[in-house]
Amino acid sequence: MAKNIHPSSVIGPDVEIADDVEIGPYCLIQGKVKIGKGTFVEGHVTLGTRHGILEIGENNHFSPGAVIGGAPQDISYKGEPTSLIIGNNNTFREFSTVNLATSKHDKKTEIGNNCYFMSYTHIGHDCKIGNNVIIANDSHLGGHCIIEDGVNIGGVCAFNQFVRVGRGAFVAGSSAINKDILPFSRAQGNYAMVRATNKIGLSRKGYSREEVANVHKAIRIMIMGSHSVDEGVARIQQECTMSENIEYFLNFIKTSKRGLAIDRSPKGWQDDE
Missing domain, CATH: 1.20.1180.10 (Udp N-acetylglucosamine O-acyltransferase, C-terminal domain)
Incomplete structure (x- = not known):
């Protein structure tokens, strides 16, 4: 168990924490949670649930108010031991939320490496997030969305369930997305349409x-x-x-x-x- 745990935080008996992990005040970590080395959990963070499985890689950063590994917001979920798997070097800013999967498909919500989730972002159940993805403030993904490598998403965007965004794409802020966004493109609107090639990003x-x-x-x-x-x-x-x-x-x-x-x-x- 890590030594850098504030005494006000509550850590469940099934939690595995690498030695150099730092956990700030008033955190709740419960259920089958594994936290990799170099990770920093600031104050007032909630990780895991009684039922799910949360695997966190190395060098991740969780800001105050983040709720990671909560139950899926799906009325069909009945406490099955589904998973959320997070890679390395990701940042979850204030009040960001990421849900466990449902039992409908492979039972995994997955996040890759080197991603940045700004304040109030939401990643729904069963989503698949690639590497080097940036999602700006208050953008929300419905369940089963796929966001491929190198995608940038502006603030206040809303994604319907099962939407896929191809790698290297850019989605402008205040967009509503109900269809798949072509790789390497720039999309914008309500509902969003591909408007151009993401030349600068590429x-x-x-x-x-x-x-x-x-x-x-x-x-x-x-x-x-x-x-x-x-x-x-x-x-x-x-x-x-x-x-x-x-x-x-x-x-x-x-x-x-x-x-x-x-x-x-x-x-x-x-x-x-």
């Missing part, structure tokens, strides 16, 4: 100028014109240089279950970068 992530242009062409094909999605896919295969990113982009389109958040009208596209 460049900052190290994509070459040629590959950014290649991805831009693929997104432009999918957005503009009156063709069907299948026709757009065929055009991308013919007109774009096939690369790992383009193959992933096409696979994302083909496997979308909620449909794509695209608007082919001229006003829906912002080609001003």
